[in-house]
């Protein structure tokens with residue numbers, strides 16, 4: 001599969017030039033627990049890459065900011081009201097079905113019990129995750145998380 005991941009200037013593989021593909025803005029939440037674990041969820045049936053593990057989030061709708069989109073998605077998917085949002089990194093990834101720009105937001109506070117409103121599986125994970133497969137567009141940020149103090153590391 002031809003994919004391209006770009007984060008902080010690194011590029012691998014080539015699909016189509018940016019000029020012919022509109023990039024879809026996506027708000028992604030890194031829900032970080034006090035013990036350093038972060039939440040991954042499976043993609044619901046019917047979506048591209050159904051069953052792959054991803055960070056919760058979704059497309060930014062017209063007229064929304066990244067933060068507004070993330071608050072909406074966290075409520076729709078997980079039934080939680082999130083606290084302060086810090087946009088941490090932005091990355092781009094080209095899939096056969098879409099070219100996305102991912103806005104990675106760290107969320108350390110939220111209210112409400114986690115619900116699986118879209119039938120997804122949830123898992124609190126450490127670096128490297130022990131669930132698979134993970135969406136290709138999430139790999140670069142997993143590598144960054146692995147080097148970030150405060151994120152739990154999995155020791156063999």
Ligand SMILES: Nc1nc2c([nH]c(=O)n2[C@@H]2O[C@H](COP(=O)(O)OP(=O)(O)OP(=O)(O)O)[C@@H](O)[C@H]2O)c(=O)[nH]1
Pocket residue numbers: 026027028047049053054055056057058059060093095098100102135136137138
């Ligand atoms: N939520 C999320 N999306 C990701 C991640 N990594 C990644 O490449 N993406 C891509 O970002 C896009 C998110 O779109 P989506 O289809 O999940 O958004 P959505 O919930 O608004 O869906 P809908 O509008 O089809 O209902 C997908 O192309 C997905 O492959 C990730 O870690 N989390």
